[in-house]
Amino acid sequence: MKYKETNPCNQLRSHIHSFWELQGEENDRVWERIFPDGCPGLVMNLGDSCITDNGSVTMEHGKTYLVGAMTTFKESFMDEHTHLIGVCLKPSAFSSFYSYVSLNDLKNQTVLFDQNLSFDKDKFNGENHTDYLNQFFIGRKNSKKHRIVSLLKHIQNSMGSLSIEELSKSNNISVRQLERIFKDSIGLTPKEYSSIVRFQKALNLIKSPRKGRSLLDIAFECGYYDHSHLTNEIKQKTGRIPSQL
Structure with missing residues (x-):
């Protein structure tokens, strides 16, 4: 399995921990476990359908999902057809980019995100996605200070x-x-x-x-x-x- 993590630009480092990409390789068939870190995130699925949340959620191709902060571990099934692009936000950063719902409703949940507010799938055709993600979030960032x-x-x-x-x-x-x-x-x-x-x-x-x-x-x-x-x-x-x- 190939995993790559990159840092956001300086303008976004107070709001975003990292951008990441995960791609399955031949013969991969494994349940990957992640642990709680207090951070929400966004995940776009560029591969085949991907099972997550310990088997209770299926992320479909071409769609983006909002992952709420976790209080316990969760597992996702990865195989050679897995291809995910993700953004790990800092704990309070979601409201700097979106006016959505109270994140309390999303604790330990992975939910389908509004596609009108999400990424352009076609922008991920090249090798380097970081420039696009930087531009995307800079364009959405508001200047409100949050207590x-x-x-x-x-x-x-x-x-x-x-x-x-x-x-x-x-x-x-x-x-x-x-x-x-x-x-x-x-x-x-x-x-x-x-x-x-x-x-x-x-x-x-x-x-x-x-x-x-x-x-x-x-x-x-x-x-x-x-x-x-x-x-x-x-x-x-x-x-x-x-x-x-």
């Missing part, structure tokens, strides 16, 4: 350890209003997003082992109560235990 951006930075800077009450107090906003802003803007509650930030930190540490650092050390470093708490969180979000990652 959610600073709220997300507070959580990211604390690596998910900041309590919701602390976040509420430091931003002079009620917990109830905080919940609404998060659900509408990124499709997750503050607690869910904090959990994903903390999980991603732990995942990176587990995948980059350091001599003398145990799983218990990682648990404490990432703010988990103990070894079991971390293991249960990993299992919930990946379907695997730490030693299988």
